[in-house]
Amino acid sequence: MQPVVFDQADPTERGRAHGELWREPIGALADIRLALAVRRSRFGSTEHVQQAAGAHLPVLERHLPGLHAELLGIAEGANMSPEDIVVLNHYTDLRDVPPSAVGLPSSEAEQADADPGGCTSIYFTGVEGPVLGQTWDMHASAEPFVRMMSVAPKGTTQQSLCFTLTGCLGMAGLGQDAVAVTINNLSSTDGGVGVVWPAVVRAMLDAPSATDARERLYALPLSSGHYYTIADGRDFFGVESSGQRKVLTQVGPRAAHLHTNHCFDPVLRQHEAVPRGSTSFARLNMATTLYAQHRPSTLDELWTLLGSHEGAMQGQLCTHQDEVHGDDSFSRTCGRLAIRLRTGEVRAARGCSKNDAGIDLKMGRYNAPPALPPGKMSRFATVKG
Numbered sequence: 001m002q003p004v005v006f007d008q009a010d011p012t013e014r015g016r017a018h019g020e021l022w023r024e025p026i027g028a029l030a031d032i033r034l035a036l037a038v039r040r041s042r043f044g045s046t047e048h049v050q051q052a053a054g055a056h057l058p059v060l061e062r063h064l065p066g067l068h069a070e071l072l073g074i075a076e077g078a079n080m081s082p083e084d085i086v087v088l089n090h091y092t093d094l095r096d097v098p099p100s101a102v103g104l105p106s107s108e109a110e111q112a113d114a115d116p117g118g119c120t121s122i123y124f125t126g127v128e129g130p131v132l133g134q135t136w137d138m139h140a141s142a143e144p145f146v147r148m149m150s151v152a153p154k155g156t157t158q159q160s161l162c163f164t165l166t167g168c169l170g171m172a173g174l175g176q177d178a179v180a181v182t183i184n185n186l187s188s189t190d191g192g193v194g195v196v197w198p199a200v201v202r203a204m205l206d207a208p209s210a211t212d213a214r215e216r217l218y219a220l221p222l223s224s225g226h227y228y229t230i231a232d233g234r235d236f237f238g239v240e241s242s243g244q245r246k247v248l249t250q251v252g253p254r255a256a257h258l259h260t261n262h263c264f265d266p267v268l269r270q271h272e273a274v275p276r277g278s279t280s281f282a283r284l285n286m287a288t289t290l291y292a293q294h295r296p297s298t299l300d301e302l303w304t305l306l307g308s309h310e311g312a313m314q315g316q317l318c319t320h321q322d323e324v325h326g327d328d329s330f331s332r333t334c335g336r337l338a339i340r341l342r343t344g345e346v347r348a349a350r351g352c353s354k355n356d357a358g359i360d361l362k363m364g365r366y367n368a369p370p371a372l373p374p375g376k377m378s379r380f381a382t383v384k385g
């Protein structure tokens with residue numbers, strides 16, 4: 001999981017280098033996700049999924065032209081169509097886009113109740129200052145494609161250290177100005193055509209502060225729901241979104257914030273459909289219990305928590321639903337990420353905690369945040385709702 005460095009100043013060249021380097025795994029993952037998108041969405045065919053994916057390209061170009069160029073570069077380097085790279089990047093959101101939003105007829109999804117994947121995110125301020133991290137739970141067949149990459153364009157002071165997949169712009173990570181972003185998927189019923197969500201993450205990581213990152217998020221049209229953890233060592237914002245709405249549900253850099261894959265906000269709950277097989281409630285219960293029991297205060301302790309197999313299968317934070325169902329399209333913890341904001345250190349791993357203890361990385365370009373002024377540390381999770 002050593003990060004690959006993409007330092008090309010030109011975004012198209014940077015994407016092309018990404019696409020060329022990982023051409024084979026990008027093709028394999030794009031095939032997997034295209035097939036899953038047909039199976040788990042209301043689009044009736046691969047052509048319809050690709051058509052819907054294509055509708056997202058002009059929206060990306062209009063709002064984030066540099067990341068649009070990078071995505072086209074990935075497609076070119078990997079010898080794939082831009083539409084297939086959108087499917088690879090935007091798979092979890094595409095499933096929630098109603099075909100009518102792109103003028104297509106609906107068909108019944110074959111397995112709409114299957115666990116769509118998840119993620120458990122945890123933030124707290126401990127003896128090392130603010131730390132945050134997440135498990136990344138996704139269809140188990142995604143695990144071989146998990147990578148770390150450092151985007152550090154020559155001639156700039158920018159760097160984003162991203163947890164990602166081959167062919168993906170980035171899913172979570174840390175930027176040069178100490179803006180960290182983690183993500184939890186939410187299943188929305190008001191989905192539409194929006195900016196592909198990994199580009200939203202990258203745009204936030206580049207921001208000069210958590211406040212700016214939050215404003216960037218608010219300014220972009222989205223396709224479907226996510227919970228975004230945004231922290232920079234001074235501020236903390238937890239934003240839940242659906243396709244059409246964004247709500248700040250958690251704030252406060254000293255509090256502990258836990259989240260899984262269902263909305264806390266009562267209005268957003270009206271616009272979500274948590275799939276029947278979801279482990280989200282069980283994982284949130286387990287994360288809250290483990291947090292209260294262990295009172296983690298360091299990145300090491302957060303890491304142990306994220307890799308926990310305590311409890312019944314349904315609630316384990318290191319999840320193995322693919323083994324429960326005997327189907328690699330079900331959810332598994334495909335990776336973990338943890339960030340110590342004060343120092344710009346990042347720990348990352350691929351797959352189950354039993355198989356990968358993680359690698360420690362450090363940002364090369366990093367404007368460390370000042371220590372939080374003295375004050376009372378909140379040691380308990382403030383889970384709202």
Ligand SMILES: [Zn+2]
Nearest residue numbers: 318319352353
């Ligand atoms: Zn495990």
